[in-house]
Amino acid sequence: MSEKQQVNDIDRSLYDFKDDESGGDFYRIEEGLTEEIVLQVSEEKKDPDWMRDFRLRCLDIYNRTPMVPWGPSIDGLDMGRIATYVRHKGEMKTDWEDVPEDIKNTFERLGIPQAERESLAGVGAQYDSELVYHNVREEVAAAGVVYTDLESALRGEFADMIREHFMHLVPPTDHKFAALHGAVWSGGSFVYVPRGVKVDIPLQSYFRLNAKGAGQFEHTLIIVDEGADLHFIEGCSAPKYNVANLHAGCVELYVKRGARLRYSTIENWSKNMYNLNTKRALIEEDGVMEWVSGSFGSAVSFLYPSTILKGNRSRMEYTGITFAGEGQNLDTGAKVVMQGQDTSCVISSKSISKSGGIGTYRSSVIIGKDAHRAKASISCDSLMLDSESRADTIPAMEILTDDADVGHEARIGRISDDAIFYLMSRGIAEADARAMIVSGFADSVSKELPLEYAVEMNNLIKLEMTGG
Amino acid sequence: MEKSRLAVVNALPTKTYRFLKVNEIGIGIPEQATDGGDPWNGMTPPTGVTFSRVERQEELPDEIRAIETGMGASIDRALSDHGIPANILTVAAGAAIEEPVVMPVAVSCGSATMTSLVIRAEAGSSLTLILDMTGSDAGCAAARSFFGLSTRIRAESGAHIRLVHLERFGASITNFDDIGGWCEEGAQIELTTLLLGSRNAVKGSEGSFLGARVTLSGDTSRFVNRTGYYFGGQTSLDMNIVADQRGRETVSDMIFRGVLADHASKTWRGTIDFKSGSAGSVGDEQEDTLMLSPHVRNSSVPVILCAEEDVDGRHGATIGQLSEDMLFYMSSRGIAVEEARRMIVQARLKSIAREIPDSRLRWEIEQWIEKEIA
Structure with missing residues (x-):
């Protein structure tokens, strides 16, 4: 039983197709990061003055901020070779038929229009640095739900709201790549769900980075007002190149009193991607934040959705899975700061490492001195599929009040020989038995996703296990 | 104590978020710290045991100097820089010493001393060594004291060393307890540490620092750790315990059980590190912290590092009230x-x-x- 099966690399043909940018339909700012480039991006975006000044301040912070001394190496990322802004020359559309043919084909192949028709309340599709399509169902818009691109919101009736919230939860001083994001951000969505409105079916943004040697820096800002309810899904993919690409997006989520937000992500960037994304949520009294996260792609990931449980009785759940295969170093987890009384959080993380992949679970749970009766439950399970890979768990907890209740458990191990033997004794081939066990291991995440996405996630796991 | 030099100690084997301030910690080593003297205090060693001493750390054999400790190389450098001699206890091959060897250490008021111990357990030997460390509270509040203890253990094939550290220091002492162990095939190191901090600590004490790192180099070697602590008053405790599992079918079994009261604070780093080649190994660390006051601060960082498929690593923690x-x-x-x-x-x-x-x-x-x- 100890003999290992041959596991091939994943066949990513579903995601690994690319559009030729050389035909003159694309506008691309030169590679590198200078004040001139930042001003060029600002001009392209037709920024208000405050935003242009903000970008320049972020650039200054970026230049002064050292890289964090922990986590995977990003030595392969040279900002001098990253184009921070690439866009198709067409404008954003609200009708699929008006989207340029090549881009439309890309999203058709990814199944986005079909998903919109069948199971979504609204869709945003970003291609390289700009949104190419944004639409929301009439009945959802009629309920007052705003789902639009951030640039439009920045200049329209929500301008003050954007200015009040933009990069306040994730200030540019947070870390080097938050500052980078502030300097060159482009694209992304703004969602506002009015008080008491419950959006029954999810909204989705899909991010596609087609350009070689480019970065994507979309900003997602969601405000779920008092008593409202939203499920937001984000998906992302890119074709594989032999040069580094960069994703340094930023997600800021405001969950008001009694509101609930579920934020689901299926991340499937290509394996030349540096995914240095920042996500943060601020939860008010009785608010609920749910993160569901599946990380499958990227060469290197730094991804730790963080939650500030500010209001009394606010709560957070994080359910995540990371699958690190050949050439991948995925450093993922969650952060939570509990400030309100009677707050609670449940963190459940799974990771799978195979074919030399490195999966690291990293987290922090901070319970403040006023967070009386706070409860935290953290569990992380890691599965090693071979001895060429690595699985590390690095959780940290800081507790400043005596009436907190914190439980933590972690386990690292392999697939049980007994379980494989049991399945094989019932006529299931070893490879299938392994795939079944890994799918079962990931079940706690997939069952939290809408059916279509759970199927996609299970397919990804199956592809990773069998080589497609 | 006048001037001191900062030593960075208790570094996590892998770094994490800086804002948590748990990646490492600094401890001030007084410049005037001197040798703590003859730890055996004229004791006659039991049959099968010999005491010896080298005047400089540099004179220790390479295989002893190479043993990594929990607090790290800064402590080794401090011992060298201060010219602290190494006291060596050797247990002869096959010698099974049944009676525990008890070594009392009394830290006098206002003193600044460091002691270096080396335990060499030859193949198949066994020994229990108890270090009973005390200080004085009464009348010592104004005069701050410093005491540092470094213990390095080399357990050869099949040897079994049991090390018991009891720490009952007074109010105004800064102390460190740095342990490094190396186990060959079938060897075992058992470490029992009881840290009983004073509730009357005065300002100026930097607190207690404990580091232990045991390298399970040989197949089927074992590291068993039991740590208990009680800290009250203004005291603080900083710990870094590492089980470095390299051989096949090694076992680490670690329990940390403690109580924090008043304004005490504690940082605990516990790491199970399964290196490539440690197939069949098991590691378990359990932490149980009781917080008895709204003013205490607890930080816990339970780490599992794994580069081997066929292992079983577990961690569990319970932190809070009764x-x-x-x-x-x-x-x-x-x-x-x-x-x-x-x-x-x-x-x-x-x-x-x-x-x-x-x-x-x-x-x-x-x-x-x-x-x-x-």
């Missing part, structure tokens, strides 16, 4: 809540104290627990 269910159960049997609370807290420490293999010391420690945690 279990309401337990209190209710005891109340329902006629025990007053306060009495029940006292019994549960004491029991937590006594469960570690029970591991002390010397009946007189065990009784003394149990008395201390009953008196201090009343």
Whole structure:
């Protein structure tokens, strides 16, 4: 039983197709990061003055901020070779038929229009640095739900709201790549769900980075007002190149009193991607934040959705899975700061490492001195599929009040020989038995996703296990 | 104590978020710190044991100097820089020393000393060494003291070393306890540490620092750790314990059980590190921290690093107050809540104290627990 099966690399043909940018339909700012480039991006975006000044301040912070001394190496990322802004020359559309043919084909192949028709309340599709399509169902818009691109919101009736919230939860001083994001951000969505409105079916943004040697820096800002309810899904993919690409997006989520937000992500960037994304949520009294996260792609990931449980009785759940295969170093987890009384959080993380992949679970749970009766439950399970890979768990907890209740458990191990033997004794081939066990291991995440996405996630796991 | 030099110690084997301030810590080593003197204090070694001494750390054999410790190389450098001699205890091959060797260490008021111990357990030998470390509270509040202890253990094939560190220091002492172990095939190091901090600590004490790193180099070697602590007043405790599992079928089994009261603070780093080649190994670390005051601060960083498929690594932690269910159960049997609370807290420490293999010391420690945690 100890003999290992041959596991091939994943066949990513579903995601690994690319559009030729050389035909003159694309506008691309030169590679590198200078004040001139930042001003060029600002001009392209037709920024208000405050935003242009903000970008320049972020650039200054970026230049002064050292890289964090922990986590995977990003030595392969040279900002001098990253184009921070690439866009198709067409404008954003609200009708699929008006989207340029090549881009439309890309999203058709990814199944986005079909998903919109069948199971979504609204869709945003970003291609390289700009949104190419944004639409929301009439009945959802009629309920007052705003789902639009951030640039439009920045200049329209929500301008003050954007200015009040933009990069306040994730200030540019947070870390080097938050500052980078502030300097060159482009694209992304703004969602506002009015008080008491419950959006029954999810909204989705899909991010596609087609350009070689480019970065994507979309900003997602969601405000779920008092008593409202939203499920937001984000998906992302890119074709594989032999040069580094960069994703340094930023997600800021405001969950008001009694509101609930579920934020689901299926991340499937290509394996030349540096995914240095920042996500943060601020939860008010009785608010609920749910993160569901599946990380499958990227060469290197730094991804730790963080939650500030500010209001009394606010709560957070994080359910995540990371699958690190050949050439991948995925450093993922969650952060939570509990400030309100009677707050609670449940963190459940799974990771799978195979074919030399490195999966690291990293987290922090901070319970403040006023967070009386706070409860935290953290569990992380890691599965090693071979001895060429690595699985590390690095959780940290800081507790400043005596009436907190914190439980933590972690386990690292392999697939049980007994379980494989049991399945094989019932006529299931070893490879299938392994795939079944890994799918079962990931079940706690997939069952939290809408059916279509759970199927996609299970397919990804199956592809990773069998080589497609 | 006048001038001191900062040493960075207790570094996590892998770094994490800086804002948590747990990646490492600094400790001031007084420039005038001197040798703590002859630790054997004229004691006649039991048959099979020899005591010896080298005047400089640099004279120690390479295989001893290469042993990594929990607090790290800064402590080795401090020992060298201060010219601290190394005291070597050698247990002859095959010698099974049944009676524990007890070594009392009394830190005098206002002193600044460091002691270096080396334990060489030759193949198949066994020994229990108890270090009973005390200081004085009374009349010492104004004069700050410093005491550092470095212990390096090399357990050859099949050797079994049991090391018991009892620390009952006074109010105004800064102290470190740095341990490094190396186990060859089938060897075992058992470490029992009871850290009983004073509730009367004065400003100026940097607190207590404990580091232990045991490298399980040989197949089937084992590291068993039991740590109990009680810190109250303004005291602080900083720990870094690492099981470095390299051989096949190695075992690490670590339990940390403690109580924080008043304004005490504690940082605990516990790491199980399964290196490539450690197939069939098992590692388990369990932490249980009781917080008795709204002013205490607890940081915990339980790390598992894994580069081997065929291993089983586990960690569990429970941090917070006494279990309401337990209190209710005891109340329902006629025990007053306060009495029940006292019994549960004491029991937590006594469960570690029970591991002390010397009946007189065990009784003394149990008395201390009953008196201090009343």
